[in-house]
Amino acid sequence: MTRVWKWNRPVTVREVLEDLQQERSIAYTTVMTVLDNLHQKGWVRREAEGRAYRYEAVSTRAAYAAALMNDAWAQSDNPAAALVAFFGMMSEEQRLALRDAVRIVQGPETVEPATQGSAESAGSTGSSASSASSASSASSASSGSGAENPASATEGGGR
Numbered sequence: 001m002t003r004v005w006k007w008n009r010p011v012t013v014r015e016v017l018e019d020l021q022q023e024r025s026i027a028y029t030t031v032m033t034v035l036d037n038l039h040q041k042g043w044v045r046r047e048a049e050g051r052a053y054r055y056e057a058v059s060t061r062a063a064y065a066a067a068l069m070n071d072a073w074a075q076s077d078n079p080a081a082a083l084v085a086f087f088g089m090m091s092e093e094q095r096l097a098l099r100d101a102v103r104i105v106q107g108p109e110t111v112e113p114a115t116q117g118s119a120e121s122a123g124s125t126g127s128s129a130s131s132a133s134s135a136s137s138a139s140s141a142s143s144g145s146g147a148e149n150p151a152s153a154t155e156g157g158g159r
Helices: 002-007 013-020 028-040 061-075 079-089 092-106 114-141 143-157
Strands: 044-049 052-057
Touching: 002 013, 002 052, 013 028, 013 052, 028 044, 028 052, 061 079
Parallel strands: none
Antiparallel strands: 044 052
């Protein structure tokens, strides 16, 4: 899938093979089997072109990753604890990306006017920070359940 996403266009088995052979030796039939399996699973669509097929991703890499995260979260018996544990594993850069994503999903209607925004934003930032701190404390306090959830989320995502 990585090669199909990389090109972001329909690709042939031969193109994928030639790209992979730059890194390692691999058989044409292996690449053909993998692409056929991806087609059967619904991850790629294919269109005949002469005696070959051109394969194209059905969804983006981001949509695929989101589906994996959603599936892993759904597998948890305590989704809130799983999220707290997951957020605790994130780098600062990932947390900033998460904040940006939440702003995008919430849409412009949640943005406050500039005249009110500065005082209220400072309060909401403090509130978010204390909520995150509380969540982190809760995770630390219940280290038994917090330690179990990341493993089960990983197992659930790997299926």
